[in-house]
Every structure is written in structure tokens, then in C-alpha cells.
Amino acid sequence: MKRLLTNMRNVALRDALCFGGYALYLVFSYMAFHSFTLFAPASALDAVSQTLFLATVLGSRVCVFVAIAFFSLRSTGPDTLVSVLVACGVALFGFLVCGMALQFSIDVEFGRILPWLMFGGVCLGAGDALMVLLWARFCKTFTLRSVYLFVLLSNMASLVIYFLMTLLPPALVIPATAVLFVISSVCVKRSISIRVPAVSEYSLPVAKSAASRLWRPVFGTMVFCFMSGMMMQISGQQELPLSTVQETSIVSSGIVVAILLVPVLVVSKPPNLSRLYKMALPLSAAGFLLLPILWNAAGGIVNAFAQLGSMVASIILWCMLADMARDTRLPSPLVFAAALACTNAAQLLGVLVGFFNASSITSGGIMLTVIALVSLYLLSMLSLFLFKDKGLALEEPATPAPQLVVREEQWFSARCEEIASTHQLTAREQEIFVLLAQGRTVHGISEKLYVSENTVKSHIKSIYQKLGIHLRSELLELVNHVDDEFDQQAKQIR
Numbered sequence: 001m002k003r004l005l006t007n008m009r010n011v012a013l014r015d016a017l018c019f020g021g022y023a024l025y026l027v028f029s030y031m032a033f034h035s036f037t038l039f040a041p042a043s044a045l046d047a048v049s050q051t052l053f054l055a056t057v058l059g060s061r062v063c064v065f066v067a068i069a070f071f072s073l074r075s076t077g078p079d080t081l082v083s084v085l086v087a088c089g090v091a092l093f094g095f096l097v098c099g100m101a102l103q104f105s106i107d108v109e110f111g112r113i114l115p116w117l118m119f120g121g122v123c124l125g126a127g128d129a130l131m132v133l134l135w136a137r138f139c140k141t142f143t144l145r146s147v148y149l150f151v152l153l154s155n156m157a158s159l160v161i162y163f164l165m166t167l168l169p170p171a172l173v174i175p176a177t178a179v180l181f182v183i184s185s186v187c188v189k190r191s192i193s194i195r196v197p198a199v200s201e202y203s204l205p206v207a208k209s210a211a212s213r214l215w216r217p218v219f220g221t222m223v224f225c226f227m228s229g230m231m232m233q234i235s236g237q238q239e240l241p242l243s244t245v246q247e248t249s250i251v252s253s254g255i256v257v258a259i260l261l262v263p264v265l266v267v268s269k270p271p272n273l274s275r276l277y278k279m280a281l282p283l284s285a286a287g288f289l290l291l292p293i294l295w296n297a298a299g300g301i302v303n304a305f306a307q308l309g310s311m312v313a314s315i316i317l318w319c320m321l322a323d324m325a326r327d328t329r330l331p332s333p334l335v336f337a338a339a340l341a342c343t344n345a346a347q348l349l350g351v352l353v354g355f356f357n358a359s360s361i362t363s364g365g366i367m368l369t370v371i372a373l374v375s376l377y378l379l380s381m382l383s384l385f386l387f388k389d390k391g392l393a394l395e396e397p398a399t400p401a402p403q404l405v406v407r408e409e410q411w412f413s414a415r416c417e418e419i420a421s422t423h424q425l426t427a428r429e430q431e432i433f434v435l436l437a438q439g440r441t442v443h444g445i446s447e448k449l450y451v452s453e454n455t456v457k458s459h460i461k462s463i464y465q466k467l468g469i470h471l472r473s474e475l476l477e478l479v480n481h482v483d484d485e486f487d488q489q490a491k492q493i494r
Contacts, residue, residue, distance in 0.1 A: 030249075053117055141326070203330075221310075224313040
């Protein structure tokens with residue numbers, strides 16, 4: 001707790017309020033997509049309509065994430081202000097369409113309103129995707145410990161605000177949720193401008209290395225999201241009052257977030273995300289284990305367990321993505337959009353599978369027991385290989401390289417700069433190239449630049465490819481070999 005208070009003293013109150021905009025974004029997400037509180041004004045809205053709305057939201061998210069991941073390979077993307085304005089404009093139009101559709105659902109045949117409600121879901125999904133990537137850009141500027149603490153505190157604050165929002169009259173739900181989204185967009189613009197901009201550069205070997213290190217947690221989160229989406233359709237949640245679902249969700253989520261906060265408050269070292277990730281396994285397993293027994297009893301606790309497993313996995317994955325983007329300097333839209341496209345697609349698949357099979361599943365039926373047993377088996381298999389890291393092997397043994405005898409510091413700097421410019425090395429690659437030429441080891445470079453050894457190795461592979469070499473000794477020969485023209489330039493420098 002003392003460490004938490006120390007960290008909070010180092011943050012200005014105005015900055016802390018801006019950072020709190022992420023909590024408001026989470027409240028918007030809860031209201032619109034998780035508990036369907038957005039539909040409170042139309043209490044007669046059936047489960048089929050809610051499912052179709054959620055499917056359009058998820059489909060819209062996936063399309064936006066895929067498009068942004070693709071274009072981030074070729075462009076740095078629009079200015080933050082432009083992104084915020086686009087996200088706000090699209091989302092507010094979605095709020096307007098949904099609000100009008102729900103208002104007219106009282107007097108008009110609902111079949112004529114449903115297409116408009118789904119169109120509003122497309123707009124809200126697109127605005128949500130843009131906003132989450134803006135917050136991802138902000139989170140990239142933090143260290144792993146800081147982003148973990150930030151995300152958990154934001155989740156805790158969002159649950160409190162979400163509880164207050166549930167007390168609003170139904171007619172004010174949509175306007176209040178729209179206001180939260182707008183305030184969050186203002187906060188993210190301010191938050192990004194407060195932080196030191198994170199440098200981004202794309203390198204194919206680095207991107208491949210990041211993908212090889214992230215695919216396991218991304219795949220694991222996809223499984224949790226699939227099961228969460230499916231459980232929402234088959235657990236009988238729609239048969240429960242909205243207030244009951246909200247209360248169960250708030251209490252259970254608050255307990256889990258508090259448990260996740262304990263390690264970062266007690267231990268000064270960066271959190272062990274692999275161990276924390278494994279919390280999601282028993283939570284989801286408990287949901288499916290209790291499914292044939294409780295169905296929708298105890299306030300929908302069965303569905304809550306499955307949702308909690310997905311929540312824990314998503315929080316940990318978010319921190320991993322932020323740390324990876326910061327460590328490798330890859331563009332945050334690329335890292336986050338690629339991963340979130342996969343997890344949202346998995347959730348969409350789970351929703352559709354559960355939706356088309358929900359009619360054949362009844363309380364006490366054999367089908368329900370089969371689903372529970374198969375899901376438990378999948379979770380147990382998932383736990384066997386989820387975090388088996390494999391090191392990235394270089395073509396060169398990890399032995400200290402021979403030290404380069406530098407003739408003169410100015411000469412050495414000029415020579416390295418010439419090679420980096422000729423072979424179009426990125427800024428990070430040039431840093432590592434100079435350190436390699438000085439004879440530093442991978443471990444030494446990692447400690448000096450405060451990045452992981454895997455990231456250093458992937459940059460070295462990219463450097464070797466651009467220089468057309470395979471060994472450290474060839475790099476040293478390249479630096480030492482100069483032609484007459486460069487010698488004359490070096491003399492002018494001296």
C-alpha cells in the first residue's frame with residue numbers, strides 16, 4: 001500500500017483525472033455490450049435481438065481491427081485528434097440510431113426496428129474499436145508494472161461508476177452512456193499528450209518474434225472469449241432480471257480485480273503475468289463444472305464464472321500487448337489490433353455457436369452435461385501448453401564477441417552512421433548495431449536499452465538481413481573495412 005501511495009503522489013491530480021477516462025470507457029463497454037444495460041428503456045427486448053446486436057458489434061470490431069492492423073504496416077496512422085473525432089462521431093451516431101430504434105419499438109412492429117438496431121450496433125462497435133486502440137497507444141508509454149496497476153485500478157473504479165449508472169432511470173441510460181464515451185475520448189486525447197510519445201518502427205523480424213511470443217496467450221484468450229460468448233447464450237442468463245445480472249457481475253468482478261491487485265501492491269518486482277493468467281483457468285472451469293447443476297440459479301453465478309475467466313485473460317493479455325509494443329517499438333495499433341481481432345472473432349464464434357444450439361439445451365438435459373465436460377477437457381488441454389516459451393535461436397553462439405579496436409570515437413561514429421544510412425537501419429536497429437560493433441553481448445545490450453533479450457535478438461536478425469551477413473565477426477569486418485573516400489571524409493572530421 002505504501003508503494004501505491006508513493007506512485008500516486010508522483011502523479012498530478014489533473015493527470016490522474018485524465019487517466020481515469022479509461023475507467024469511463026470500461027463503463028461504456030459494460031453498459032452497451034456486457035450486461036445490455038443499454039436496452040433498459042426497452043424492457044421487452046428479447047434475447048434474440050440482444051444476440052443479434054452483440055453479433056453485429058463484434059463483427060464490426062473485427063473488421064475495424066483487421067483494417068487498422070493492415071494499414072498500420074504502411075502508415076503511422078492519423079493524428080490523435082483526428083482519431084478521437086472519428087471515434088466520437090461514429091459512436092454518437094450509433095447511440096442516436098439505437099436510441100431512436102428503442103424509442104420506436106414501443107409503437108412499431110419490432111421486425112422493422114431490428115435492422116436499425118443492428119446498424120447502430122455496427123457504429124458502436126466501430127467507435128469502440130477506435131477508442132480502445134487510442135487507449136492502447138496511451139498504455140504503451142508505461143512500464144509493465146505501471147500498466148498492470150493502471151488497468152486494474154481503472155477496472156475497480158469502473159465497477160463503482162457502473163453501479164451508480166445502474167441506479168439511473170431507464171430513459172437516461174443511453175444519453176448518460178454517450179456522455180461517458182465523449183468524456184473518455186477527451187481524456188484519452190489529453191492523456192496521450194501528457195505522456196512522452198512512444199517511438200514506433202516496423203521491422204519484419206521483430207514482428208515475427210513478437211508474434212511467436214504472443215500467440216500462446218492470444219490463443220488462450222481466444223478460447224476464454226469463445227467460451228464466454230457461448231456461455232452467455234446457454235446459461236439461461238436471459239431468464240434472469242437485469243438487476244440480478246448486474247449485481248452478480250459487479251460483486252464477482254470486484255472480488256477478482258481485488259485479488260489481482262494484491263501482487264502488485266505487495267511485491268515491488270514486475271508482476272508474473274504467466275502465473276496470474278492461470279487464474280482464468282479455474283474460474284472458467286468452475287462455471288462449466290456448475291453448469292449442469294445450477295443453470296441460472298444463484299443470480300447467474302455460472303455465467304459470471306465464465307465471464308470472469310475471460311476478463312482475467314483479457315486484462316493480462318492487454319498488459320502483455322502494451323509491454324510487447326513498448327519493448328519492441330512496434331506500432332501499438334498493429335500489436336493490439338491484430339490480437340484483439342482474434343479475440344473478438346473467437347467471442348463472435350462462441351456467441352453464434354451458443355445461439356444456434358441454445359434451443360436444444362435445457363436444464364438437466366444430457367446436452368448440457370456434454371457441453372460442460374467437453375469445455376472442461378478443452379480448458380485442461382489449454383493449461384498444458386499455454387506458456388511454454390521457446391527462445392529465439394540465433395545463428396551464432398551466445399559467446400562474447402571480440403572487442404572492436406576503435407581508431408577514434410568520431411571516426412567510429414561516422415562509420416556506423418554511414419553503414420546505418422546506406423542499409424536503411426531503423427533508429428533502434430542503429431542503436432543496437434553500434435553496441436554490437438563495440439563488442440557488447442546480447443545480455444549487455446538488453447540491460448543498457450531496457451528491453452528484453454528476445455527483442456534484441458530479433459533486431460540483430462533484422463540487422464544481419466539488411467547488411468547481408470550472418471555472423472558478428474562479419475559485422476566487425478564491415479565496420480573496420482573502409483574505402484579511400486571514407487578515409488578522406490574521416491580525416492576532414494578530425
